[in-house]
Amino acid sequence: MSLALTFHGSVSHLSDAELDALTAGASVFFGRRWLRMLDAVDLASLVRGELSLRYAIVSQQGVPIALCPFFITRSKTIHPHYSLEKFFFTSWKADLERLNPGSARWSGLAIAVADAYRRLAWLSGAGADGAVVVASPLSLRGGVLCAPQPTPVAERARKMVVEGLRELAASEQCPLYFYGVPEEDVALREALTGASFQELFLFYDNFVDVPGEGLEDYLGKFKSDARRLLKKEMAQARREGVRFERVSRLGEMGGHFERFYEVTYSQYGNEHFRNPAWFWAALERHVSPEAEAVVAMKGAEPVGFSVLLHKQEDLWFYRVGRAETGASASALYFNLAFYEPVRRAYQLGARRLWLGPGGYETKRRRGARRHAVSGFLWIPRRWSRKVLRPYLSLFSRLSRAQVQGDPRSAHVGGAP
Numbered sequence: 001m002s003l004a005l006t007f008h009g010s011v012s013h014l015s016d017a018e019l020d021a022l023t024a025g026a027s028v029f030f031g032r033r034w035l036r037m038l039d040a041v042d043l044a045s046l047v048r049g050e051l052s053l054r055y056a057i058v059s060q061q062g063v064p065i066a067l068c069p070f071f072i073t074r075s076k077t078i079h080p081h082y083s084l085e086k087f088f089f090t091s092w093k094a095d096l097e098r099l100n101p102g103s104a105r106w107s108g109l110a111i112a113v114a115d116a117y118r119r120l121a122w123l124s125g126a127g128a129d130g131a132v133v134v135a136s137p138l139s140l141r142g143g144v145l146c147a148p149q150p151t152p153v154a155e156r157a158r159k160m161v162v163e164g165l166r167e168l169a170a171s172e173q174c175p176l177y178f179y180g181v182p183e184e185d186v187a188l189r190e191a192l193t194g195a196s197f198q199e200l201f202l203f204y205d206n207f208v209d210v211p212g213e214g215l216e217d218y219l220g221k222f223k224s225d226a227r228r229l230l231k232k233e234m235a236q237a238r239r240e241g242v243r244f245e246r247v248s249r250l251g252e253m254g255g256h257f258e259r260f261y262e263v264t265y266s267q268y269g270n271e272h273f274r275n276p277a278w279f280w281a282a283l284e285r286h287v288s289p290e291a292e293a294v295v296a297m298k299g300a301e302p303v304g305f306s307v308l309l310h311k312q313e314d315l316w317f318y319r320v321g322r323a324e325t326g327a328s329a330s331a332l333y334f335n336l337a338f339y340e341p342v343r344r345a346y347q348l349g350a351r352r353l354w355l356g357p358g359g360y361e362t363k364r365r366r367g368a369r370r371h372a373v374s375g376f377l378w379i380p381r382r383w384s385r386k387v388l389r390p391y392l393s394l395f396s397r398l399s400r401a402q403v404q405g406d407p408r409s410a411h412v413g414g415a416p
Contacts, residue, residue: 074174143182198393204370218367306318
């Protein structure tokens with residue numbers, strides 16, 4: 001088997017047909033349209049930090065059979081999900097007591113331990129202030145895409161990508177971080193574990209199985225009391241004079257989307273993705289018809305939106321924004337974030353609706369299930385790996401326990 005691995009700064013040299021063959025079974029975040037958009041936009045301004053987007057491509061006799069998007073960054077301002085230092089050592093501190101008021105008794109100790117290991121990371125030369133991040137930018141997923149191939153060929157291609165990226169990370173003297181590997185990607189998980197990567201729990205995504213043929217089938221999953229409350233919540237926004245419209249021309253609404261998104265997310269700080277007006281125009285230009293929006297209108301004025309991405313049997317709730325936040329806008333939020341996406345899933349024939357991480361209890365009460373997403377980390381220096389492994393393992397277990405409601409259940413020495 002004659003395979004060759006090369007690195008590229010874009011996928012512009014690949015035809016649409018070649019990209020479609022590579023990404024046919026992949027999610028929307030790895031589809032041909034999404035990759036074309038990544039090549040066309042100013043990613044640094046969207047993720048709040050400098051990065052160099054690259055692609056690892058494996059070819060067989062000149063035909064691409066595997067593709068892996070990744071980027072190199074040493075930015076101190078980049079989005080926390082893409083920064084090892086922020087994600088594992090710093091950004092969680094401010095949110096700890098807000099997200100879990102019961103953490104006050106032990107949060108001081110946790111912060112002291114994190115600060116100590118952060119100093120050890122620096123002294124050991126781990127390079128945690130930068131990383132080679134394997135992910136599809138602007139999403140929470142990473143992976144290696146393989147066109148349909150015999151299993152031995154796919155395994156060899158995947159291994160070549162992992163080995164090539166390890167060599168690149170060693171030359172850059174910074175960690176290699178496969179970010180957002182879903183639990184069902186068994187082949188990649190096994191390849192990374194076999195290559196001495198440390199698996200770390202990142203978050204639970206939430207998804208809803210879309211049963212039957214219509215909204216009544218979704219509501220039929222709930223007991224009568226819960227079903228009555230859901231129907232009441234669905235109707236409340238309309239009783240308040242709000243109607244919901246499906247919009248495909250995202251660029252025309254870009255100014256409203258930018259403002260509503262900032263109103264919604266700035267209440268949590270300033271480290272969210274930036275989504276300026278031009279981003280929505282780019283999303284329309286490159287990703288449509290796989291991208292669309294639900295816009296909440298009150299009279300002639302838009303008061304909120306949610307953006308949906310769809311491919312094959314999956315629908316992704318991607319972004320949401322409202323003109324104002326607070327308890328008075330909760331019914332609007334739940335319609336934008338849950339019920340209108342469920343309606344649209346039935347119209348599109350989608351069988352799974354992805355709701356994103358966070359808000360686990362709220363989403364489960366509306367029918368969502370958990371879906372574990374992991375990171376896989378490899379640090380070039382062996383001593384650095386040995387020093388940081390205990391802290392990262394404990395961080396992973398605490399993160400999972402925090403989500404499950406009892407951080408005390410994370411025991412040293414347990415599985416991540």
